[in-house]
Amino acid sequence: MPELPPGVDVLWGRREPAKRGPRPNLSIEQIVDAAIEIASAEGLGPLSMNRVAEKLGKSAMSLYRYVRTKDELLQVMTDVCAVKNAPPEPDDDAGWRPNLERWAYELVGLYRRFPWVLHVPLGPTPPVGPGQLTWLDRGLGCFRRTNVPSELRLGVVMLLLIFIRGQVRMAQEVNQGAAGAALGYPAYGEMLRLVVDKDQLPDLARLVDEGMFDDPEEGMSEQELDMEVRFGLTMIFDGIERLVAGYEEEQ
Amino acid sequence: MPELPPGVDVLWGRREPAKRGPRPNLSIEQIVDAAIEIASAEGLGPLSMNRVAEKLGKSAMSLYRYVRTKDELLQVMTDVCAVKNAPPEPDDDAGWRPNLERWAYELVGLYRRFPWVLHVPLGPTPPVGPGQLTWLDRGLGCFRRTNVPSELRLGVVMLLLIFIRGQVRMAQEVNQGAAGAALGYPAYGEMLRLVVDKDQLPDLARLVDEGMFDDPEEGMSEQELDMEVRFGLTMIFDGIERLVAGYEEEQ
DNA sequence: ACCAATTAGCGTAGGCCATAAACAGTTGGG
DNA sequence: CCCAACTGTTTATGGCCTACGCTAATTGGT
Numbered sequence: 001m002p003e004l005p006p007g008v009d010v011l012w013g014r015r016e017p018a019k020r021g022p023r024p025n026l027s028i029e030q031i032v033d034a035a036i037e038i039a040s041a042e043g044l045g046p047l048s049m050n051r052v053a054e055k056l057g058k059s060a061m062s063l064y065r066y067v068r069t070k071d072e073l074l075q076v077m078t079d080v081c082a083v084k085n086a087p088p089e090p091d092d093d094a095g096w097r098p099n100l101e102r103w104a105y106e107l108v109g110l111y112r113r114f115p116w117v118l119h120v121p122l123g124p125t126p127p128v129g130p131g132q133l134t135w136l137d138r139g140l141g142c143f144r145r146t147n148v149p150s151e152l153r154l155g156v157v158m159l160l161l162i163f164i165r166g167q168v169r170m171a172q173e174v175n176q177g178a179a180g181a182a183l184g185y186p187a188y189g190e191m192l193r194l195v196v197d198k199d200q201l202p203d204l205a206r207l208v209d210e211g212m213f214d215d216p217e218e219g220m221s222e223q224e225l226d227m228e229v230r231f232g233l234t235m236i237f238d239g240i241e242r243l244v245a246g247y248e249e250e251q
Numbered sequence: 252m253p254e255l256p257p258g259v260d261v262l263w264g265r266r267e268p269a270k271r272g273p274r275p276n277l278s279i280e281q282i283v284d285a286a287i288e289i290a291s292a293e294g295l296g297p298l299s300m301n302r303v304a305e306k307l308g309k310s311a312m313s314l315y316r317y318v319r320t321k322d323e324l325l326q327v328m329t330d331v332c333a334v335k336n337a338p339p340e341p342d343d344d345a346g347w348r349p350n351l352e353r354w355a356y357e358l359v360g361l362y363r364r365f366p367w368v369l370h371v372p373l374g375p376t377p378p379v380g381p382g383q384l385t386w387l388d389r390g391l392g393c394f395r396r397t398n399v400p401s402e403l404r405l406g407v408v409m410l411l412l413i414f415i416r417g418q419v420r421m422a423q424e425v426n427q428g429a430a431g432a433a434l435g436y437p438a439y440g441e442m443l444r445l446v447v448d449k450d451q452l453p454d455l456a457r458l459v460d461e462g463m464f465d466d467p468e469e470g471m472s473e474q475e476l477d478m479e480v481r482f483g484l485t486m487i488f489d490g491i492e493r494l495v496a497g498y499e500e501e502q
Numbered sequence: 503a504c505c506a507a508t509t510a511g512c513g514t515a516g517g518c519c520a521t522a523a524a525c526a527g528t529t530g531g532g
Numbered sequence: 533c534c535c536a537a538c539t540g541t542t543t544a545t546g547g548c549c550t551a552c553g554c555t556a557a558t559t560g561g562t
Contacts, residue, residue: 012446021538022528048519061521062540070520121370122424128442133452140454150458159414159483162421166413173373191379195263201384203391207401232410239490272509273557299548312550313511321549 010072011079011129028066030056032080035073039116044074047116075123082131085110087138092145096244097237099142104160107135108229111168118169136161147247156240163236167229189214258323262330262380279317281307283331286324290367295325298367326374333382336361338389343396347495348488350393355411358386359480362419369420387412398498407491414487418480440465 009015010028018024034055039047049070053060067073088106090099111118127133139157148156174188185191192213198205207213260266261279269275285306290298300321304311318324339357341350362369378384390408399407425439436442443464449456458464 008442008446018538020528020530020536022540024539026540049521050519059541061542064521065539119372122420122427124427125436125442126425126439128439128446130446133443133447133455137452137455140458144454150461150463153454154458154463155479155482156486158421159486162417162483163410163414166417169373170409170413174377176373176375185376188377188379191259191376192384195259195379195381196384201388203395203404204384204388207391207405210401212401212405228406231406232413235407235410235490235494236487237490238493239486239488242489242493243486269509271507271559273511273559275510277510300550301548310512312513315550316510 008128010067010076011131024065026056026058026062026066028076031063031066032073032077036077036081036114039077040114044116044119071121071123074120075129078117078120079127079129079131081114081117082110082129082135084131085113086131087135090138090141090144096142096146096148097241100139100156100160100240101233101237103139103142104164104233105229107161107164108168111164115168115172118165118172143244146244148244149247152244152247156244159236159240160233163232164229167232171228187214258319258326258330258374259379261318261323261327262382275316277307277309277313277317279327282314282317283324283327286328287332287365290328291365295367295370322372322374325371326380329368329371330378330380330382332365332368333361333380333386335382336364337382338386341389341392341395347393347397347399348492351390351407351411351491352484352488354390354393355415355484356480358412358415359419359477362415366419366423369416369423394495397495399495400498403495403498407495410487410491411484414483415480418483422479438465 031052035047035052038051038055049060049063052073053063063073067076085106088102090103136157139160140153143153143156186194189208189211192204192208196205196208282303286298286303289302289306300311300314303324304314314324318327339353341354387408390411391404394404394407437445440459440462443455443459447456447459
């Protein structure tokens with residue numbers, strides 16, 4: 001059996017319990033839960049091995065009996081997060097589009113509830129944890145009653161995964177900017193007015209003049225965020241629809 | 252005049268030169284160039300203030316006369332990168348789609364040439380540097396000869412920015428995985444076969460059986476990468492086309 | 503001509519961080 | 533009972549960013 005990348009054995013419960021030695025006073029679940037709690041409350045920045053251990057009343061080094069490295073902990077955290085927030089089961093009576101739309105908006109909700117997931121650095125391999133693979137599977141499952149070829153299914157689901165990740169992250173960025181505005185920086189629209197030149201950036205200048213960048217700084221409501229996502233997703237789904245039109249319902 | 256966020260004054264050349272004191276033996280351009288060189292060659296990980304200073308034959312602390320913080324350096328680096336690789340000028344005789352497609356593929360090329368840009372942490376505000384704003388402007392400019400409303404223009408260009416960022420980053424991830432495969436991990440398809448259960452992840456299992464995850468591990472060629480991007484972009488552009496169809500060429 | 507103000511570059515040091523290595527205490531198998 | 537395995541801790545190393553203070557260079561004002 002070849003060696004698996006870090007964290008995979010943990011996630012799939014393939015780590016054999018120790019036979020000899022003192023009984024563990026800690027568990028991976030506790031560690032991961034504590035880490036998730038910190039990250040959810042304060043972000044990835046303040047998440048250090050020391051903080052996690054402190055929260056558990058243990059020493060920092062004790063964690064390394066359960067986790068090979070901090071990066072492994074991060075990878076496991078993200079997958080556990082996906083396990084605890086499972087994707088919706090596709091409804092075989094509905095069409096692929098409503099199913100996939102529900103899947104997409106659930107994913108948006110997950111990223112919005114756990115923003116730090118978007119900042120976890122990429123692991124040494126593509127995702128192989130049960131959580132992320134389940135999300136992938138349920139996305140693919142939306143095409144179960146169609147004849148869409150496999151490559152297209154994978155392409156479409158990947159496209160959605162990528163876009164949703166990016167979109168929610170961008171929304172975070174804007175919100176973060178609004179927070180910085182409270183710290184003394186001028187609002188985004190204000191700053192653009194200071195630097196955007198009508199001759200050098202004419203098309204952008206027009207939008208700035210129309211005040212298109214003025215409102216979002218006030219801290220977008222969830223509704224507005226939803227709107228942004230909805231816009232992009234609608235466009236993508238329209239594209240998908242044209243692409244898979246020929247294969248639909250040809251059981 | 253309100254205080255601008257870090258780096259903006261530098262990028263727009265609004266920092267007044269010192270009147271008194273010894274002449275600077277260094278310049279922001281040199282520092283940024285050196286940093287970009289390091290990041291391009293080895294990535295963001297080995298990029299430390301010490302490395303940059305070392306490359307310039309100076310001490311680490313001397314850099315702080317030109318840059319307020321390391322994060323400011325990173326923000327400036329990304330924008331300078333965008334300045335030196337300017338977007339294409341839209342051709343007023345062509346339609347919006349070919350123009351926007353050229354713009355999109357140029358952006359793909361930029362991210363592929365400077366992968367570290369995708370890993371620069373987000374700044375305290377949305378981008379306000381001349382480089383990034385120029386890219387935004389040229390994207391918007393593709394709709395110059397249409398009547399597409401401003402909100403839609405912005406939405407479309409944002410959608411493309413987000414998707415391209417995510418897609419290229421994902422491609423990097425896969426390539427990185429292939430590199431890790433050389434380090435002893437089994438190939439991605441191999442790993443999936445180890446963990447994917449036919450009962451729990453049926454739709455994914457089918458793709459795994461078909462060998463859909465087997466080839467990309469060999470280190471995708473540029474051609475293949477282009478294919479992946481092209482697939483997603485085609486889908487998006489089809490969606491955009493439907494969305495803006497009503498406004499086209501109604502001068 | 504000269505002093506005071508300003509600035510460039512550097513050395514030191516402090517406070518974080520991840521983690522390698524050695525050690526003390528606990529447990530089950532032979 | 534004793535050894536081997538295992539847990540949790542202590543200690544130590546090396547890296548990082550950067551606050552602070554110093555020296556030396558340069559210039560404006562008088």
